[in-house]
Amino acid sequence: MISPAHAIVLRRARAAATALPLLLAGCASVPPNAGTNPRDPYERVNRQVYAFNEQFDRYLAKPLAQGYVAVVPAAFRLCISSGFSNLLEIRNAVNDILQIKPAGAATDTGRLVINSTLGMFGCFDVAKRMGLEWRGEDFGLTLARWGVGTGPYLVLPVLGPSDARDAIGLVPDTYLNPIGYVKPVSARYYLTAARLIDTRATLLDATRLLDQAALDRYQFTRDAYFQLRTSKQYEGNPPPPAEEDDSGESGPAPTGTKQQPVQPSPEDRR
Numbered sequence: 209m210i211s212p213a214h215a216i217v218l219r220r221a222r223a224a225a226t227a228l229p230l231l232l233a234g235c236a237s238v239p240p241n242a243g244t245n246p247r248d249p250y251e252r253v254n255r256q257v258y259a260f261n262e263q264f265d266r267y268l269a270k271p272l273a274q275g276y277v278a279v280v281p282a283a284f285r286l287c288i289s290s291g292f293s294n295l296l297e298i299r300n301a302v303n304d305i306l307q308i309k310p311a312g313a314a315t316d317t318g319r320l321v322i323n324s325t326l327g328m329f330g331c332f333d334v335a336k337r338m339g340l341e342w343r344g345e346d347f348g349l350t351l352a353r354w355g356v357g358t359g360p361y362l363v364l365p366v367l368g369p370s371d372a373r374d375a376i377g378l379v380p381d382t383y384l385n386p387i388g389y390v391k392p393v394s395a396r397y398y399l400t401a402a403r404l405i406d407t408r409a410t411l412l413d414a415t416r417l418l419d420q421a422a423l424d425r426y427q428f429t430r431d432a433y434f435q436l437r438t439s440k441q442y443e444g445n446p447p448p449p450a451e452e453d454d455s456g457e458s459g460p461a462p463t464g465t466k467q468q469p470v471q472p473s474p475e476d477r478r
Contacts, residue, residue, distance in 0.1 A: 272405050
């Protein structure tokens with residue numbers, strides 16, 4: 209006999225399957241001034257990809273995430289999310305080393321060792337209780353550390369907002385993900401799918417806020433992405449925003465502008 213929770217998942221899975229033909233039907237309305245923002249010269253194309261991603265999320269990713277939340281208890285979801293985050297500590301440590309941040313690399317390594325042992329393979333974030341906070345580094349931030357500019361804003365199919373620098377950074381980061389080395393390959397695919405569903409489930413509240421607050425979801429997402437990445441690049445202490453350009457928009461340096469390398473802090477030189 210099927211439980212009510214499993215029935216919800218089955219209904220959402222059927223809805224997702226029958227809606228797949230609609231994924232390519234998304235058509236974005238493009239404003240007449242699209243492409244004038246120097247940070248987003250490919251806005252016309254980006255909006256079309258964004259529309260596709262919206263359809264993909266509406267008919268597939270979001271229903272699966274909602275079914276996952278309906279079936280899996282919150283405590284187990286937290287354990288799964290923490291476990292996937294623990295695997296990313298390898299990426300964090302390597303990129304901290306490449307950025308010459310020994311203190312950060314030591315924190316990442318300590319978190320990996322502690323959470324993989326005392327935290328039962330990352331199920332529990334014991335390291336955080338010991339004062340070792342999650343850092344979240346990637347190769348895109350490593351490139352920024354050494355003065356590489358963002359390049360144009362991009363919307364990647366399924367993956368969402370990015371820029372040229374961060375899109376390039378996805379390649380080496382992929383090789384630092386232990387899931388990519390799991391065998392057999394079918395298990396690797398299952399783990400990747402589970403991680404994507406878990407990630408989408410953690411963003412359900414954020415998308416509700418986006419639905420309520422944003423008049424132009426595309427612009428809101430783009431600006432939020434730049435603000436988030438700038439904050440990460442400068443570790444929560446970004447420089448004052450640039451003056452407004454002719455289009456009336458402000459933010460990080462224009463597309464392709466080379467940024468000065470961020471010098472290591474005294475703490476990082478220890």
